[in-house]
Amino acid sequence: MNNPYNPPLIEKWVSKTFVHAGLIYPSDLRANKICKAFNIEYGHHFGIAGSRMVGNDSFIVTDERLQLPEQHEQFLHELGHILRHDGDQCNMPQMLREYQEWDAELFSMYAAIPFHMIDFGRPHTVHSIMEEFKVTKATAFKRMGDIQQKSYWAERRKHESKRSSPKQFLLKNCSSETQRIMNQLASQLAEKGASYEIKSLL
The missing domain is CATH 4.10.910 (30s ribosomal protein s13; domain 2)
Structure with a gap:
């Protein structure tokens, strides 16, 4: 994770949205601070997670039976629905509902470990990412793999572009x-x- 890469659009959107809301450092990724930044009511209960928008009011609940890192990622998934989606999933076509779930899951990965909060000037491990961002091992591993894969293909495209460019005859x-x-x-x-x-x- 030493070489920064060009993030995809959704990842840029997450960072831009968080920076605009004043969420700059990993320590800012607390549910109460995020909710204050986006004017969302948050609670947890002994049951399934969910989110709801009623007029200008937004609500998120998470399952308190989960460990804190899992509950945090569940909260971010629901945050993705609040910030990016409209409509009641109970009354929408299945394909649209599945798309929203996929988008919220992708959002939660980028929101859990935002690009602008990663210090690319030092080495990282799965455990250091888990500790710094308070995420599960699965999310830390997935995010590191995502960055490494994109960095690899960006470097490969750059290399192939240099190889394929016509050389001047001297x-x-x-x-x-x-x-x-x-x-x-x-x-x-x-x-x-x-x-x-x-x-x-x-």
């Missing part, structure tokens, strides 16, 4: 025999009145 880089033949050809063409600029190759 006569001075050729063998002495090639230079002799090219100069001889230039002289012959000049004698016949042809327009040939050999200097541009030197």
Whole structure:
């Protein structure tokens, strides 16, 4: 995780939204601070998690039976619904409901470990990410893999772009025999009145 990469649009959106809300450091990723920043009511109970928007009011509840890191990630999933989605999932087409769930799950990964909060100037491990961002091992592992995979493909595209770009032909880089033949050809063409600029190759 030493090499920063260009984040995808949703990841940029998460960081931009959090920075605008004043969520800058990992210590800012507490549910009460996030809820205050986005004007959301939050609670937990002995039951399934959920979120709801009624007019201008937003509510999130999480399952208190879960461990704190799991409950935190559950909260972020529901936050994704509040910030990014509209409508009642009970009364929407299945495909739209599945899309919202997929989007909220992706949001929760990026919100749990936001790009702008990662210090790329030092090495990280799964356990250091777990400790710093208070997330589960599965989320830390998934996020590190996501960054490493994107970094790899970005570097590979950059390398392939350099390889495939046309190289300028310079006569001075050729063998002495090639230079002799090219100069001889230039002289012959000049004698016949042809327009040939050999200097541009030197």
